[in-house]
Amino acid sequence: MSELNIALTAVGGLVLVIGLFSGAIRRSTLSEPLVALLAGILLGPAVLGLLDPAGWGSQETILEQAARLTLAISLMGVALRLPKREPFRGWQSLTVLLGLVMPLMWLVSGLLVYLTLGVPFFVALLVGAVVTPTDPVVSSTIVTGELAEENLPNRLRYTLSGESGANDGLAYPFVLLPILLLSRPPGEALSHWLTHTLLWEVGAAVVFGALVGYGAGWLLERAQGAGTMEKTSFLAYTIALSLAVLGSAKLLGTDGVLAVFVAGLAFDAAVSESDRAEEERVQEAVNRFFILPIFVLLGLAIPWEGWMELGWAGLLLALAVLLLRRLPAVLALKPLLGRVGGTRDALFLGWFGPIGVAALFYANLAVREAGVEEAWVVGSLVICASILAHGLSATPLTRLYERRAQNDETRE
Known part of the structure; x- marks a missing residue:
């Protein structure tokens, strides 16, 4: 009970402090996830030994489910933040990022793990898949707020948001393929992956998320028109939609993370602009409360001994993944x-593909499903390296982007 009270005090106090200084933090070289991780x-x-998640039960289950819930809330926020027609306006860049860049990120990451650590090839592919997705939680701290809105063009902010939202769920088949290859004969593994993972778990998630999301938006509009719903219900409505889709999609045996993002996009398409603006505000407000605790939990659970066993190879791998993966x-x-095909845009997009909560979710999924501890040890190291590198570089590189843009306009 004392640990629970310490955790409540620490997390609640941290959210309060970061809320009070959120503007200053975003203008500094720090980031909110980095502050929470350090806490x-x-x-x-x-360090202080006040909290130890090892005594709370299955650490893998706690981390996996906490990350899953955080992703659901964050992905709904990302979907509501995107303009209604953004997926259509940015179809070309999103298609390339999801259809070409993402598989390359997986293969490059897997190859780096294989060459650096010398683990079996399918294990390396699994670890590579864990660190493949661009994280919507960390990305949101880069592309939202006054600093980003003043210095980054909408096309860049929306592209990174849209990609990070979609590829979290789309990373699932990349993770499942090596898990299946590690546990079944190759032919059986590929057959199951094509017919069950891709067609049902991914395909059905898209259809289910679209139907439920659009239906929820349609019902909201009808309730508004009939006067049966108060404005104060908006916050509960979007959170409930996130959690309901996440849970029901999983009960159906589909990709719940992808279903939530698709549901958010479909919901966004169904509601009016005024309702959409209200939902976006309340969803972004609650994001901070849900996002920060997961990074505190990660800081508590860091596998220090596993990192030490990796030695310099682990540090080299983390650096190589950050520089070469994307x-x-x-x-x-x-x-x-x-x-977003200009050199300046491509450099920004290429560097800011942060690794965070999605990788945390898939790392613990890999441990649970395949018993591959390397997924957690290596995954957590790369996650922390990404939070540090991308957190410290976000503000200066965002400002540098704007200065370079102004210089280019002056030359023209």
Whole structure:
């Protein structure tokens, strides 16, 4: 009970403090996830020893489910933040990022793990899949707020938001394929992956999310028209939609994370602009409360001994993943990226593909389903490296982007 009270005090106090200084934090070289991560490390067994998640039950289950809930809330916020027609306006760049860049990110990450750590090839592919998705939680701290709105063009902010929202759920088949190959004969694994994972778990998630999301939006509009719903119900409505879709999609055996994002887009298409603006405000307000605790939890659960066993190879791998997983692929394919195909946009998109809560979710899923501990040890190291690198570089590089844009306009 004392640990629960300490956790409530720490998390509640942290949210209060970050809320009071959120503007200053975003204008500094710090980021909210980094502050929360450091708070978790401070409170955890490695420093003060006030909180130890190892004594709370199955750490893998706690981390996996906490990350899953955080993703659901965050993905709904991302979907509501995107303009209604944004997926259609940005179809070319999103298609390239999801259809070409994402598979390359998986293969490059897996190859780096294989060459650096010398683990079996399918294990390397699994770890590579864990760190593939661009995280919507960390991305939101980069592309939202006054600093981002003043210095980054909408096309760039919306593209990164849309990609990070979609590829979290689309990372699921990349994770499942090596899990199946590790546990079944190759032919059986591929057959199950094609017919069950892709067609049902992914395909049905898209259809289910679209139907439920649009239906929820339609019902909201009817309730508004009939005067049976108060404005104060908006917050509960979107949170309930996020959680209902997440749970029901899982009960149907589909990809719940992808279903939530699709439901958010469909809901967004069904509601009026005034309702949409209200939903966006309340959803973004609640995001902070749900997002920060997961990074505190990560700080508490860091596998320090596992990191030490990796040694310099682990640090080299983390650095290589951050530099090579995404940036070369985006630069190589920038002629195909449409409206974000300029060099400056491609460099920003290529660097800011942060690794965070989605990787935390898939890392613990991999441990539970395949018993691959490397997924958690390596995954947590790369996540923390990404939070540090992308958190510290977000503000200066955002300002640099705007300065370069102004210089280019002056030359013209």
